[in-house]
Amino acid sequence: MRSRIKRDDELEQVAGTTDDEFGEAVAHIREKELLFGETSLLAVFGQLISNICKTYNHHTLQICATLALAKLMCVSSEFCENLLFTILERSNEPTIRSNIIIALGDMTVCFNNIIDENINYLYKRLADSDNLVKENTLMVLTHLILNGMIKVKSQLGEMAKCLEDEDQRISDLARLFFTELASAVYNNLPDIISNLSSGDNPVNEESFKKISLILLRR
Secondary structure (H helix, E strand, C coil): CHHHHHHHHHHHHHHHHHHHHHHHHHHHHHHHHCCCCCCCHHHHHHHHHHHHHHHCCCHHHHHHHHHHHHHHHCCCCCCCHHHHHHHHHHCCCHHHHHHHHHHHHHHHHHCHHHHHHCHHHHHHHHHCCCHHHHHHHHHHHHHHHHCCCCCCCCCHHHHHHHHHCCCHHHHHHHHHHHHHCHHHHHHCHHHHHHHHHHCCCCCCHHHHHHHHHHHHCC
């Protein structure tokens, strides 16, 4: 009986090792070969999409190419990471910026480290000139934070500014976020207050009072 149990344990260990090795092999192929292999068809399309994003200004083509670029980045974290964030910063097309924000939310599931290292790009869109981009950014950040996919940091002050946004939907979404995240707001209140009063884009005194009052009521 003991011999059989020992044999079963050994088989489980071998099977477990095999599963781990298989998972590592799949991860390597996905990260290093699908978009970079010499015989990979996706590598050809990846280079084509990257070149279109860099060189063509056609409105519809840019929207489609950027969306395709973001989807390919969900395959490999090394594929055109810098290019996507450059487009997010420089594009004059709200649809492109909005699509990238939504795509970054999807990427967090696959490559959390990409968002952690570039989280400021995401928070910057809360001050975007286009309301749809701001709304999508707020919704993506709310989803990521409330589901524990990214850590709450001092940038919460940027979200607090949305409480006084002229767009009613954006301000309502911000109120909902801070209601759901009451404990985190309390723990990060000094950083939030500092951001509102003396950050890169401090709010005026009247807005500061209103936002602080909302936060302190949580």
